[in-house]
Amino acid sequence: MPQAARPPLRHILAADIGGTNSRFGHFTLAPDGGLALGQSVRLATQAAGSFLALLAALPAAGFDLAPGQAAAAAFAVPGAVVGRTVRFANIDWTLDLHDLERAYGLGQSACVNDFLAQAHGCRLLGESAEAILPGHMDPSKIQAVIGAGTGLGHAALIPLPDGTCLALASEAGQTAAPFFGPEETAFADFLCRATGEDYARGDSVLSGSGLSNLHRFLTGQDLAPAEIGPRLTPDSPTAALFARFYGRAARDYALTMLATGGVYLSGGVAAKNPLLAAHPEFAREFLASPAYGRLLARIPVRLVRDENVGLYGAAVIARNLLLPQPPKG
Numbered sequence: 303m304p305q306a307a308r309p310p311l312r313h314i315l316a317a318d319i320g321g322t323n324s325r326f327g328h329f330t331l332a333p334d335g336g337l338a339l340g341q342s343v344r345l346a347t348q349a350a351g352s353f354l355a356l357l358a359a360l361p362a363a364g365f366d367l368a369p370g371q372a373a374a375a376a377f378a379v380p381g382a383v384v385g386r387t388v389r390f391a392n393i394d395w396t397l398d399l400h401d402l403e404r405a406y407g408l409g410q411s412a413c414v415n416d417f418l419a420q421a422h423g424c425r426l427l428g429e430s431a432e433a434i435l436p437g438h439m440d441p442s443k444i445q446a447v448i449g450a451g452t453g454l455g456h457a458a459l460i461p462l463p464d465g466t467c468l469a470l471a472s473e474a475g476q477t478a479a480p481f482f483g484p485e486e487t488a489f490a491d492f493l494c495r496a497t498g499e500d501y502a503r504g505d506s507v508l509s510g511s512g513l514s515n516l517h518r519f520l521t522g523q524d525l526a527p528a529e530i531g532p533r534l535t536p537d538s539p540t541a542a543l544f545a546r547f548y549g550r551a552a553r554d555y556a557l558t559m560l561a562t563g564g565v566y567l568s569g570g571v572a573a574k575n576p577l578l579a580a581h582p583e584f585a586r587e588f589l590a591s592p593a594y595g596r597l598l599a600r601i602p603v604r605l606v607r608d609e610n611v612g613l614y615g616a617a618v619i620a621r622n623l624l625l626p627q628p629p630k631g
Contacts, residue, residue, distance in 0.1 A: 510570070
């Protein structure tokens, strides 16, 4: 008796658009809902004049999936996403999904906040994450995702009764960063002069540019983040103060969301420089709470270093456009 033909794999285009680099992934979707990353490419974001121009550069980069051949596509972008036309936060671009569909014939597409995609990716790849603070990551409870990259991203994973989760985006990185004591206050003043802004935002402190400004404030050296990384040691003042700021932001967000299921750290800064999360100042600041120190001591923290975590998250969102019942998790 001949075997029944297997349902064909479907192809998904996923993109994680950053202020510096953009990643594109070609995923295949199996009938059981499984996702597999076949090929990915990275392009310099600022080398293109628009989002459509960035897409047009994919064939020359060797990318093997034309947008029009994808069954679904999801684009993770920096900034608040409202409707189908999006103004990017850190790039002078606009993305209109209607224009994209007209240009490439994409019938199923979505545009989401980049850290909402990071949250889905952390849920998918979380088992391989590095332990920063001990404890059991519990997806049946609220989990928080925070990460320093081009800016400071925030998202939350809310468990639903059917075993799936709802990812909530946030623009908490645009809020004012807290500073305490003479040294921190002096840095806040320095940062405001450097950025020309009236107050220091989380995006300005916990980001690649924030790391550069902090190092310049402490040492007088004007270096790019990639140049600072190899110089960081446990005794480095730059590492200690950045880790303190990071621990504070993670603590405040964990308390804001009551993320008793755990906190994921994502984003390129700590992924490339894990000392900034593993430094003792991170843990000391994370646990420092007059009222809820015991609660915080029970919240695990994990560092996700997979550079494709945002791509996987975008692929999950595209998959959910195609499946009437998204797989659990």
